[in-house]
Amino acid sequence: MILYIAEKPSLGRAIADVLPKPHKKGEGFVRAGNGDVVTWCIGHLLEQAEPDAYDPAYKKWTLESLPIVPDQWQLKPKPKTRKQLSVIRKLMKEADQLVHAGDPDREGQLLVDEVIEFIGLPAAKKATIQRCLISDLNPPAVKRALSRLRENRDFIPLSTSALARSRADWLYGMNMTRAYTLQGQKAGYNGVLSVGRVQTPVLGLVVRRDREIEAFQPKxxxxxxxxxxxxxxxxxxxxxxxxxxxxxxxxxxxxxxxxxxxxxxxxxxxxxxxxxxxxxxxxKQQAAPLPYSLSSLQIDAAKRFGMSAQQVLDGCQALYEKHKLITYPRSDSRYLPVEQHAQAPSVISAINSNCAEFEKAQGMLNPVQKSKAWNDKKVDAHHAIIPTAKNSDLGRLGKTERQIYELVARQYLYQFLPAYRYxxxxxxxxxxxxxxxxxxxxxxxxxxxxxxxxxxxxxxxxxxxxxxxxxxxxxxxxxxxxxxxxxTQPPKYFTDATLLAAMTGISRYVTDSDIRKVLKDTDGLGTEATRAGIIELLFKRGFLSREGKAIRATEAGGGLVDALPDSASKPDMTAHWESQLDAISQKHASYQSFMSPLLGRLNELIAQAVTVVPSSLQGLPSKPVKRRRKRAAGTGTRSRKTTSSKRKQSARDLS
Missing domain, CATH: 2.70.20.10 (Topoisomerase I, domain 3)
Incomplete structure (x- = not known):
């Protein structure tokens, strides 16, 4: 029996749809007519253990316990999805062959790999696992993907990169948040001061831009x-x-x-x-722009329609999973595999059927033309976001979904039109x-x-x-x-579009020339999949606010940046780490070469934190923290039940 493990139920159903009928649906799986089975994760089934799982003493936040660095890392099942983990465990024992069908990116690679590792699959069986990369949920595309399975071991560097990122976020976020929250209490600030490897440098970009504008003297x-x-x-x-x-x-x-x-x-x-x-x-002539990555799509949608990064991501996910009108959206690539060019006529036909507004270009389109977008050397786990070959009534889409589809479709059609000549x-x-x-x-x-x-x-x-x-x-x-x-005009306040552009091409904001030299133009803060969430998290935490299209830092956001050392609120260190994480995924660096210097730097930052009381936060109101049922959600003040109850944060929130 072949067991396919998908990342989400929607992907699992897409795989099952192309397997032999009849199907037998079970709880958390589908069994095909030939006996093969499709099951799925529901996002991450596992999460990093909280500090008190390593030592009960860590439940109380103290400066003396920092930094907390696990000797042996622990994952624990998420309570809400524990049942599905049991389903996968049982099916894995029955299976003769496993196929990893996580999303085609480093997070999707780790998500299924960590489940396989946690369940404890025998080494011999683990060595035979195959990898299926699906970027289009329509049946013809899924069939093609299933016919082109690869060895899962070829993707170990991608998984290692994601693991290093996850642990780095936990180490940095958990320790720095505890240190500055405790120091903030000494200054009279009674909220959680969330510090993250990515979110805090992004906040620093906004704070510094705001202050540059305030200090600007026109001449x-x-x-x-x-x-x-x-x-x-x-x-x-x-x-x-x-x-x-x-x-x-x-x-x-x-x-x-x-x-x-x-x-x-x-x-x-x-x-x-x-x-x-x-x-x-x-x-002269100007070639068409390449198809979209997620960030480039988010930037254009923000400029054209005023959409937030999260709105674009949500719209893309609906177009991919629900409507099956675009390919996998959480992509950082703007290139396409050469073999995809064979589907160009059917994709163009679907676009022309779906979007009447592109009729004016139909006579100029040349499906045989192959732009520089088709380049196998620049495509690995995932490719650029493009439309699928599915015909659909766009009137059934929401306004946001329709606008995003039209942007993606236009960018794809560009590849089959002549260059702009002047x-x-x-x-x-x-x-x-x-x-x-x-x-x-x-x-x-x-x-x-x-x-x-x-x-x-x-x-x-x-x-x-x-x-x-x-x-x-x-x-x-x-x-x-x-x-x-x-x-002379002052700089402009950040908007969704310009803040995303800054996160994507962070080298422009890096001050250390040595670090800037090793960064590529595409190196950025965070990943395609996380940038929208990081921006939204800063709003949620009360560190950013909106004034029309402008994104501004709040007093608390500015106070936090002032309290931190420059290295924590400037992008240099994190941009370099992101570059190293990418190097791990490309087999140019190792897990240990990334983690060892990070731990050394973390020790320095914590030692620095305990010597400084952040007076910049004195007198500032803290954002109220919602209390959870059964578990106190600490705000930095003492709970009546326990002196150590603090708000817990996941590793993803701490990025």
């Missing part, structure tokens, strides 16, 4: 525009490019701050001869020793941009002046110079 700067006339009377303008000699009069961004300097340049070039010193004209002219003009430049872009073929419509603003298509016919070396007349005064 005027000046641009000089030359109004030029060609011999045949045509007109155009060019902008002054200050020389190195003007550096003392510029800010760090090269803006001229001296009005007298700008006016002097404008006066000098008025009614003067100008020389067109350089003329570059060439046809003619670019770059001009350099010399006037009285000064250099003036302008650029013009003339569209030649809209290509994939025909589908943009008004959906997405495109800065490349911003209005530009039309240049007359010009010749390099010709003389022009500088009719007059014009000084334009502008005012």
């Amino acid at each position: 005027p700067f000046y641009e000089v525009i030359a109004h030029l006339v060609t011999p045949d009377g045509s007109r155009f303008t060019a902008k002054w490019q200050p020389s190195e000699a003007c550096r003392p009069y510029q800010d760090e961004d090269g803006r001229v701050l001296s009005r007298p300097l700008a006016e002097n340049v404008a006066n000098r070039i008025t009614d003067k001869t100008a020389l067109l010193s350089k003329l570059e004209q060439k046809e 003619f670019e002219t770059k001009v350099e003009v010399m006037i009285e020793g000064g250099r003036f430049t302008t650029t013009a872009r003339q569209p030649l073929e809209q290509g994939w941009k025909i589908l943009l419509g008004k959906q997405t603003p495109d800065k490349d298509d911003a209005e530009q002046q039309t240049l007359p016919a010009l010749t390099q070396g010709q003389n022009l007349h500088s009719e007059r110079g014009e000084v334009i005064e502008k005012i």
Whole structure:
């Protein structure tokens, strides 16, 4: 008997649907007509044990007990899903062959692996486990996945990476939260000060941006525009490019701050001869953007529709599990396996059937075209989010689901449209020793941009002046110079889109140059699957708030950042850890090479925490904590029943 272990019931049902009939449904499993069985987890069936499972003394929060570092890590069954764990245990003993069908990412890999390890499968049987990667729940796609099973042992590095992340989050979050909550009490703050390996640097990004805006002092700067006339009377303008000699009069961004300097340049070039010193004209093209990863989809949906990251994730999950209209959404890849290209005609047909608004591009679509998105070298466990080949009445979808589907569909169709082609002219003009430049872009073929419509603003298509016919070396007349005064603008408050973009491309915010060197452009804070939850968690904890589309830090959020060392609230350390976790999954680093330095750093941070009373939190109201039935949910104050009752937090919450 083959036993398929899926991550969720929805995936389990999708697998069972393609197995031989008749089916016999049991409690927590489906038996196919050929005797094979499909069962499933219900998310994580196991969780990291609480500190008091290692030592009852840890139930009371004390500084003296920190840091808490287990000698032997323990997992415990979740009470609500213990029954399903028993079902899987029984079926595993009966099975001749196991197929791991967790979601195609590192969390899905660990989720089933840890159940197999916890139940204690014999080594010989464990060595034969196969891995099934399913990204599309429609029957044809599930059948293809079942016909292409791989060895589960090939995915050990992915599972090890997820395990290291889980334990790092527990160690860092549990110890730092206890330390700062206890120190916060000394300052009079009676709430739980949740500190996480990922959530706290994200909070730090928002706090620092808010303060940068508050401290911003606007200042005027000046641009000089030359109004030029060609011999045949045509007109155009060019902008002054200050020389190195003007550096003392510029800010760090090269803006001229001296009005007298700008006016002097404008006066000098008025009614003067100008020389067109350089003329570059060439046809260029811009390839279509790649299909979506979850973060890139969340960013676009936030910009276009004002959706939060969590709304996009929830909409994606419904489109994947309930409607089967898109592939697996928790993906960090923007590439597709080459073999998927064979399904392009059927996917395009389904999109055209589902979305009438894309009709204008139908005559231009070329299903044979293969964009750079199809690249096996950049695809492993999961691929980019794309539509499935399923036809559906989109009128049955909710508004959010429909909008997300249309974004995903448009991004896929881009891959089969021509490149956007344009003619670019770059001009350099010399006037009285000064250099003036302008650029013009003339569209030649809209290509994939025909589908943009008004959906997405495109800065490349911003209005530009039309240049007359010009010749390099010709003389022009500088009719007059014009000084334009502008005012520097403060940074913008973070929004869902920009905060997600910051988390995804965190290297821009890393201050340590050595760490920045080892980060890739795609290295970020958290994972595709966790970023939305981390942002929502900071709102839930009362550390962030919304003002329209703007995301702002609360007083408590700012106070917590002030109380922490910079290394805990800046992204450098965590971004480096995320890079190492990725290296583990790519077989470029080991579990021990990640955990040993982390433990050393944790000892330093706890030692630092116990020496500082966070006065920044003094007098701030704490967010009330809901009390649970049967178990006191501590807020940092003493319970009438016990002095050690504290609010418990899962490892996932502590990230």
